[in-house]
Amino acid sequence: MKPNVYAAECPTRQILDRVGDKWAVLILLLLREEAMRFNQLRRTIEGISQKMLSQVLKSLERDGLLKRRAIATVPVTVEYSITQLGVTLAAAVDPLRDWAEENLKDVLAAQRRYDAQQKEEAA
């Protein structure tokens, strides 16, 4: 049976939702570079709260995209590293990040045109 992303119950859509997660993708791309600890991630990703980081890391681990390893130091440190599955997902996200960087200007320009148009029509 072929997946149909337009069907509501299609599990493939769950995965698109997961990528839709604002922070998940950023974390994966970072962990692809190197394994990192909790606070290290928090400091690197501007604007993420401890709660969200904890939450997203948990769900990424659940999906098998990263591994969590607690190390018995004092205080305890926890290392997060990407899995093979996570690497393939990160690779699939690359074209998207590239698109964003390449086409940012066009999108912002389109937004300005649209907003100017709206303003004009309102007058």
Add this chain to the structure above:
Amino acid sequence: MKPNVYAAECPTRQILDRVGDKWAVLILLLLREEAMRFNQLRRTIEGISQKMLSQVLKSLERDGLLKRRAIATVPVTVEYSITQLGVTLAAAVDPLRDWAEENLKDVLAAQRRYDAQQKEEAA
């Protein structure tokens, strides 16, 4: 200046957020196949409400990813079609959809393993 997706104010992150939009990607992929009217989209994408469809179409138009064309029929019909910019974004999303279809099984299996583990630890 090179964009840094980990910086909070980086506009590139706005675009990742846009792709993160649950419905936006589905709409783009559909419109790449053929131009469609409002209710046609609504019927094709299971689970989307009129409000969300209207909202998302508006923001996609603002971003220059699709064009809206009102046709003076009775009742008025409105045709949405993808732009060149939209086509390139849809292309960047393809690897992601492919990944989802290919790796869905692995992700679901990982989730089951994780949940079983959690249950065991709770006991």
Add this chain to the structure above:
DNA sequence: CTTCTATAGTAACCAATGGTAACTAGATAT
């Protein structure tokens, strides 16, 4: 002439998610 259909939305309201700030716990340093 009233009701039903279709079109493409908008408005009011409620539920779920996202984000903020404070707190926990254990050990070490000042």
Add this chain to the structure above:
DNA sequence: ATATCTAGTTACCATTGGTTACTATAGAAG
């Protein structure tokens, strides 16, 4: 004793997402 580091959790509030009902217009059906 107090502050610091680690990795979180908890309670709370704001924003977003979703559901349902409604608008306007015109033609067809009864």
